[in-house]
Amino acid sequence: MTITLRRALAATVLMLTGTVAAVVPASAATPQIPAMTGIRTGQNPGFDRVVLDLTAGPAPAVRYDLVDELIADGSGEMVWLTGEFFVAVTASPAAAHDDAGNPTYPGPQKFRTRNLRNVMAVAVTGDFEGTLSIGLGVRSRTSISVFTLTSPNRVVIDVRH
Numbered sequence: 789m790t791i792t793l794r795r796a797l798a799a800t801v802l803m804l805t806g807t808v809a810a811v812v813p814a815s816a817a818t819p820q821i822p823a824m825t826g827i828r829t830g831q832n833p834g835f836d837r838v839v840l841d842l843t844a845g846p847a848p849a850v851r852y853d854l855v856d857e858l859i860a861d862g863s864g865e866m867v868w869l870t871g872e873f874f875v876a877v878t879a880s881p882a883a884a885h886d887d888a889g890n891p892t893y894p895g896p897q898k899f900r901t902r903n904l905r906n907v908m909a910v911a912v913t914g915d916f917e918g919t920l921s922i923g924l925g926v927r928s929r930t931s932i933s934v935f936t937l938t939s940p941n942r943v944v945i946d947v948r949h
Contacts (some may be wrong), residue, residue, distance in 0.1 A: 820845040821881040821918055822941050823892035827910060829901050835933075835946045836904040838924065840879065842941035843892065848879040848920075850943055852934045858923035861914025870900060870909040871925020877934055879943050882920035884912060905949045906930060 822845035830837050842848070855876045858867040884893045898911040906927050914921030922945075930948035937944060 821883050822846070822848060823886055824882065824884045824912075824920055825892050827893070827895055827912075827922075829904055829907065829910065831904050832946075835948050836901070836907040838901075838907060838910055838922075838945040838947070840882075840920070840922065840943040840945075842879075842882060842943065844941065846881065847936045847938050847941055848882040848943065850877065850879045850934045850936055852877045852932055852945070854929060854932075858911065858913050861916040861919070861921050867898075867911050867913050867923055869898065869911050869923055869925040871927070872908075873926050873929050875924040875926060875932060875945075875947070876913070877922045877924065877943070877945055878914075879920045879922075879936075881918040882943070883918060884915040884920055906947050 822842035824840050824842055826841040828839040828841065853876045855874050858869055858874050858876060859865070860867050884891060886892050893912070898909065900909050901907050907924050908927060909925040911923045912921070913923040924945065924947065926947055932948070933946040935944050936942065
């Protein structure tokens with residue numbers, strides 16, 4: 789009788805596993821891409837900070853490059869921005885729109901940061917295929933630190949004075 793009960797349980801588990809896999813929509817298996825909702829800036833002792841506020845989802849991987857010019861993702865056009873030097877920052881997965889394609893960041897695509905000592909301007913340079921790109925115009929080439937924080941998700945860019 790024990791063998792029959794085990795077989796019945798195993799058959800039920802197999803049947804349920806097959807049924808559940810067929811019923812779960814593909815979108816449920818795909819992690820939500822964090823969307824940018826705001827950009828904040830602030831001057832701190834020794835560094836300027838730019839923070840990208842993001843919605844829930846996996847914390848994105850971030851990187852930065854010192855570049856001669858900023859290039860808009862998709863179009864390949866040069867992004868004109870105030871600054872002597874430029875920093876290109878990417879976060880992936882991240883976006884500036886929701887799943888329906890509606891913008892989640894209501895602010896300007898480009899703005900000056902008159903209250904900061906080194907960072908002169910910030911621009912959203914790309915929102916393409918799960919990668920969010922931000923450009924900074926800076927006065928001088930100095931140490932830069934880019935990292936993520938969670939609860940809530942944020943990308944933090946610190947630029948030394």
